[in-house]
Amino acid sequence: MSRINANTKGVFVIAATPFTPDGKIDHNSLDGMVDFYFDKGADGLTILGMMGEAPKLTQSESLAIAKQIIKRAAGKPIVVGVSAPGLAAIGELTKAVMDEGAAGVMVAPPGNLKTNEQIITYYANVVKTIGEDVPVVLQDFPLATGVSISSATMGTIFENHPSIVMLKHEDWPGLQKISDLRDAEKKGRRRVSILCGNAGVFLPEEMRRGADGAMTGFAYPEMMVEICRLCNADQYDKAHDLFDAYLPLMRYEQQPALGLAVRKFILARRGVIAHASQRQPGADLSPTAQQEVIFLMTRLEKRMAEIS
Structure with missing residues (x-):
């Protein structure tokens, strides 16, 4: 790996x-989902993030999902x-999933960090806890x-911890941060990989x-x-x-608290997973919202047929 x-x-x-629908992990859909992402050109996957509903999983469930996906990925990162x-x-x-390959x-800062010093100390403690040999995404x-x-x-x-090799950038607005980091590298700071989130809505910019690419869950990875x-x-x-062809769906997905339900x-609908269910608590799409998404998907298919 x-x-x-x-x-x-x-x-x-x-x-x-x-x-x-009853809230159990759909292990039957996991393998097909992994195959779909890689068939559409993904270079790698990031699992058990916010879109992966990680806070709703037990530690044993998280490890079981990681094991299955790593095995299915067959060496892909x-x-x-x-x-x-x-x-x-x-x-x-971390130890368990790194042992699996x-x-x-990826580590996000907890919400109780309020000062620069606290943030710096937190990531120092993360690296100390998991070991300097583990690659980290901030x-x-x-x-x-x-x-x-x-x-x-x-x-x-980044200067203090060479094992933090990647930034998942999804500040908003945050384009200047990418420029700041790249400018600092031109002046001698070590390079870090920058993959971007924000549902892809600023990907061209x-x-x-x-930036080096994307790290987000938009349901059309082939576009990214x-x-x-x-x-x-x-x-x-x-x-x-x-990008313009996909923008209406990306815009619809930006509704607070509904983005994951839309995805x-x-x-x-694309046949990637068997059910659109979220583990509770989680908001489902109303029948009206479902029809709106279907309408946008149909328009997208027509637009892509015209472009190709």
Whole structure:
């Protein structure tokens, strides 16, 4: 199993966790979901993140899911989200998934961190807990965590800990942060990989600022793969043309508290998972909302047929 590093590029899809309507893990859908993501061009997967409903899983369930996905991936890189309120849980799950062949782990800061010093100390403690040999993705998602990490603070963390090799960038607005990090690298700071979240809504701009790819769960991974390819070839007009076709669905997905329900509904409609169910608590789409998503999907299919 290959491990992520500071030069990792491409699309690492944030994977959903499929559930049956009664809230059990749908192990039958897991393998097909993994195959789908890689068939659509993903370079890797990130599992047990916020989209994966990780806080609703027990530690044993998280490990069972990780084992199954890592095995199915057959050597392709799998990053595992291990964020937890306490360092002991982070350390336990990290050791278990790395022993199974994970490519690295992703850690978001807990919401009680309020100062730059606290944030810096927290990541020092994470690295001390899991070991300096484990590749780490720093998840910067202040809209969800409530923790804002400045470019300068992030730079200090990267300088102090070479094992933190990747930033999952999903600050909003946050394009300047990408520029700040790349400018610092030009002046001598070590390189880190930057993969971007935010449901892909800024992906063309992020790539132009120096991002290495995407790490998000939009239910059409083939779009993200192609946009990254076009941007890497400096074909920005074509990248934006393709992006524009998907924008109505991406916009619809941005509704607070409904984004995951929309994504799972689309994945189910595409035959990727058997059910759109979330483990409770979780909001389902109303029949009206479902019809709106179907309408947008149908329009997208027509638009893509015209483009091709």
